[in-house]
Amino acid sequence: DSGVTQTPKHLITATGQRVTLRCSPRSGDLSVYWYQQSLDQGLQFLIQYYNGEERAKGNILERFSAQQFPDLHSELNLSSLELGDSALYFCASSPATSGGLNEQFFGPGTRLTVL
């Protein structure tokens, strides 16, 4: 158990809908990262927050947004969903601001299915 929790575990929704994925980092970790894992795209970095501020951005679509709250939990919002958004979404956390040098601790993921 990494100490990172994600809810829900599974989410099934329809095209055009909006969903929110939630992540609670390990106790004391200030950085939260979001990743998307799909068969065709592999594991892709989406966005990083550090202590409430956006720190780095990856291949995140404009339809997607995220935020980190004062209690350090984070939410990833996916809107106008398309079939291609079906994937496993992981949250990870680390103590420091730089994901580049430090190991990241991954949650179990949220499996999103868009029908």
Next chain:
Amino acid sequence: AQSVAQPEDQVNVAEGNPLTVKCTYSVSGNPYLFWYVQYPNRGLQFLLKYITGDNLVKGSYGFEAEFNKSQTSFHLKKPSALVSDSALYFCAVTVLQKLVFGTGTRLLVSP
């Protein structure tokens, strides 16, 4: 583009035999390299990292990796494979403070 490549989709090895999972990198400057493992229906788990220093890095569960600058490689190794090592292994490199993952290699250890 700065990236890592995992040339094998799958590696098969018998229990007790040594295993190698290959990774090569393409990065300007000094690379920061990582190995993660993903068990079925689980998130990724950190195995080891190379930042600087000794080219042989020891990690969790008896795994190690050798950084080879001349061959731009960072292969993951274990002297004696276990059936429980069967999983998906990802190599990753830091690019502009972000982790860029390889496509993953499925390791299958047979009894």
